[in-house]
Amino acid sequence: MTVIPHLLSPDEMAHADRLTVESGVPILQLMETAGNAVATAVIDQFGWGRPVSVLAGPGNNGGDAFVAARLLRERGCDVEIFAGTTDRYTGAAAASAQAWGSDVRLLRDFRTGPDTLIVDGLFGAGLSRPVDGEFARTVEIANASRAPILAIDIPSGIDGNTGEIRGAAMRAALTVTFFRPKPGHLLLPGRAHCGEIRIADIGISSDVLARIEPTTFANEPALWHARLLAPSDTHHKYDRGHTVVLSGGASHGGAARLSAMAALRGGAGLVTVASPASGLLVNATHLDAIMLKRCDEEGDLRALAEDRRLNAYVLGPGFGVGEKARASAGVILKAGRALVLDADGLTSFQDVQRALFEREGAGPLVLTPHDGEFARLFPDLAGLPSKLDRARLASRRADAIVVLKGGDTVIAAPDGRAAINENGSPALATAGTGDVLTGLIAAQLANGVPAFEAACAAVWIHACAASGFGTGLIAEDLPRLVPRVLATLHQER
Ligand SMILES: NC(=O)C1=CN([C@@H]2O[C@H](COP(=O)(O)OP(=O)(O)OC[C@H]3O[C@@H](n4cnc5c(N)ncnc54)[C@H](O)[C@@H]3O)[C@@H](O)[C@H]2O)[C@@H](O)CC1
Numbered sequence: 001m002t003v004i005p006h007l008l009s010p011d012e013m014a015h016a017d018r019l020t021v022e023s024g025v026p027i028l029q030l031m032e033t034a035g036n037a038v039a040t041a042v043i044d045q046f047g048w049g050r051p052v053s054v055l056a057g058p059g060n061n062g063g064d065a066f067v068a069a070r071l072l073r074e075r076g077c078d079v080e081i082f083a084g085t086t087d088r089y090t091g092a093a094a095a096s097a098q099a100w101g102s103d104v105r106l107l108r109d110f111r112t113g114p115d116t117l118i119v120d121g122l123f124g125a126g127l128s129r130p131v132d133g134e135f136a137r138t139v140e141i142a143n144a145s146r147a148p149i150l151a152i153d154i155p156s157g158i159d160g161n162t163g164e165i166r167g168a169a170m171r172a173a174l175t176v177t178f179f180r181p182k183p184g185h186l187l188l189p190g191r192a193h194c195g196e197i198r199i200a201d202i203g204i205s206s207d208v209l210a211r212i213e214p215t216t217f218a219n220e221p222a223l224w225h226a227r228l229l230a231p232s233d234t235h236h237k238y239d240r241g242h243t244v245v246l247s248g249g250a251s252h253g254g255a256a257r258l259s260a261m262a263a264l265r266g267g268a269g270l271v272t273v274a275s276p277a278s279g280l281l282v283n284a285t286h287l288d289a290i291m292l293k294r295c296d297e298e299g300d301l302r303a304l305a306e307d308r309r310l311n312a313y314v315l316g317p318g319f320g321v322g323e324k325a326r327a328s329a330g331v332i333l334k335a336g337r338a339l340v341l342d343a344d345g346l347t348s349f350q351d352v353q354r355a356l357f358e359r360e361g362a363g364p365l366v367l368t369p370h371d372g373e374f375a376r377l378f379p380d381l382a383g384l385p386s387k388l389d390r391a392r393l394a395s396r397r398a399d400a401i402v403v404l405k406g407g408d409t410v411i412a413a414p415d416g417r418a419a420i421n422e423n424g425s426p427a428l429a430t431a432g433t434g435d436v437l438t439g440l441i442a443a444q445l446a447n448g449v450p451a452f453e454a455a456c457a458a459v460w461i462h463a464c465a466a467s468g469f470g471t472g473l474i475a476e477d478l479p480r481l482v483p484r485v486l487a488t489l490h491q492e493r
């Protein structure tokens, strides 16, 4: 059975917790199971040999820390626990602190060295303000010690909703979280602070998800795999759709060619580069399996767009900024064709966003901005601290799928769904890889995949093609790495 890769915000996690308690599971049992998962991870990962310093904060994350400390001591580990003060604990955390039954040292006395293992139970889902004072000092000592840190639920100081560092944040080697990951585990910089992430089952039934109806997902194949067009003996190329990439002039066609090649390798049945007369010769020299069509005037494009077999368009890479791009986008959308708008195509609407957002025609639209392009189209949203909020609000406003790119690309749909990509590769930080992504999205659209799933699949395939590479991988290399990724995906069906 496919497990939908849900992510839960801290509020949704608290809801899951409440529903579980209402169903008859005591909160103390959840905490005991969580603490046990942490103690087990300590021993699995780091063995018995190291002294363990457990740091307990004032809430239930601290409660988990007391349970883990007790269970580690019972299993023969040399454990010390440090806390701000124990007498403020309430509820399950108070019971867990009491069950520890030994000395609690004060955080202000916390010192450590590289041979210790630190268990970070300062703050989890309840972080409500920046970490400061003795907590910030504790984080700094832990990070500077070079001792491995195991974070309970999330590294203290990382915001579970946004992945931001609030004040100061632990740099963990391993994070043990419960039931489902949170957005802050996948969004940067949070992801970089988590180290390896383990998800522990603490006895919360997945049935609660039907009540919570989460709309945030990790961008994993389970989210879109079933929607991909599978290879079939009975298919001919027309069944796989036809992508059209609009090219710039003679010296600006490279980006469109990269996009076109990615569309073909990404599984479109046919790909055409629509080129102005000035670019025809250069494009013809570089293209073989990809067709070439002269397209100078708006009328030429209208004639193309009226052909229903040409079903997914790319506009932007190397196209040039201005009225021609705006008019071309209008023609494609008015004809009801799917459009991926990128680069110059996005910038062309920077002073006339409403012309794009309040468009005629109901063709699916996918916008693929990086942060700079996003700020030009959505200046009032660019400063919001949450990348999920930025992408979601922009998607709703534009009534389009928004692919907000970066090491933690977020894909958002107007209906509120959002996916955070987690297989991003630093190898993609090089010129032209965005053009390849537009082609991959258009290939999925040409295959008839719904726009949100098309964008999610393309983002994942793009990153997977680059995985294992470092500097030196260039955009031209990427399309030919895609068929292997697709083959693996289709084998897994
Ligand atoms: N939701 C669940 O199903 C479960 C949650 N558990 C644990 O409970 C945690 C959440 O517990 P809480 O909601 O108590 O949250 P936390 O343990 O993160 O802490 C909340 C407390 O810290 C204070 N606080 C927040 N930010 C602060 C700051 N910057 N400086 C000083 N004080 C600050 C708050 O006023 C509050 O008293 C999870 O992260 C997880 O570790 C587990 O016990 C198992 C079950």
Ligand SMILES: [K+]
Residues within 6 Å of the ligand: 061, 120, 121, 122, 123, 124, 151, 152, 153, 154, 155, 156
């Ligand atoms: K923590």
